[in-house]
Amino acid sequence: MAVEVLTTADGRAKTALGRAHSARWFAARAAGQPLPVGHATPPDQPARPAQPDLLNPRDVPRRRPGSPLGRIALLHAVAHIELNAVDLHWDIIARFTDQPMPMGFYDDWVKAADEEAKHFNLICDCLEALGSHYGAMPAHAGMWRAAEDTAHDLHGRLAVVPMVLEARGLDVTPGMIDIFRAAGETQALTALEVIYAEEVAHVAYGSKWFNWLCGRDGTDPKDVFHTLVRRYFHGNLKPPFNEAKRADAGLPPDFYWPLAGTGT
Ligand SMILES: [Fe+2]
Ligand SMILES: [Fe+2]
Numbered sequence: 001m002a003v004e005v006l007t008t009a010d011g012r013a014k015t016a017l018g019r020a021h022s023a024r025w026f027a028a029r030a031a032g033q034p035l036p037v038g039h040a041t042p043p044d045q046p047a048r049p050a051q052p053d054l055l056n057p058r059d060v061p062r063r064r065p066g067s068p069l070g071r072i073a074l075l076h077a078v079a080h081i082e083l084n085a086v087d088l089h090w091d092i093i094a095r096f097t098d099q100p101m102p103m104g105f106y107d108d109w110v111k112a113a114d115e116e117a118k119h120f121n122l123i124c125d126c127l128e129a130l131g132s133h134y135g136a137m138p139a140h141a142g143m144w145r146a147a148e149d150t151a152h153d154l155h156g157r158l159a160v161v162p163m164v165l166e167a168r169g170l171d172v173t174p175g176m177i178d179i180f181r182a183a184g185e186t187q188a189l190t191a192l193e194v195i196y197a198e199e200v201a202h203v204a205y206g207s208k209w210f211n212w213l214c215g216r217d218g219t220d221p222k223d224v225f226h227t228l229v230r231r232y233f234h235g236n237l238k239p240p241f242n243e244a245k246r247a248d249a250g251l252p253p254d255f256y257w258p259l260a261g262t263g264t
Pocket of ligand 1: 085115195199
């Protein structure tokens, strides 16, 4: 099921399939007949639509969020992040089945994958209501790099994807919400508020399973986190941090502050 989602290119088709598979997974769980986890080989790179063109981040035009076009560009960037998140969550489900994990690990990522599909569709709806669509503008290449860098390291995947990248989403989303509130764009405002509320749990799933693995290994999760983020993440973490939401997600300050730049 995960590989089917990963190998479907169109965003709306990918997310519809993912949501159907999530519903099947949880219906089977509720019926007391869980689906077997199984084994599969996910693709090195997920299938993606022909548009948007993927550019080096340096070459993606910057637009001011104060203009309507700037706000469409911001939503387009969010849609791209959400589609990448759909693939990241199905990838973690398929990628690491060689190591036995409790069923709750799969429940968490299937739920997160389902929410990412919802987020992508909510933002696509906003873009379409504003006369645009996902694919209408160039988007960042290289978003899959974190997945490639950690394709053979579940600890590293959890450290970098949910606990660094998705936690970064908690830091920056309130600023985006303010932009759309000030512009009176209520559809985007509502969509971003849904995303902001649900992303806390994704960071929490990352933190939970990272701590679980370290507990199983008998290692100090903070030390392992620092080692793995320095190994796989390129650059420093950027303050200011959303300390309150990071706390809600089970991410203590002594995990992320030592990885921040000097901030000056
Ligand atoms: Fe999301
Ligand atoms: Fe997420």
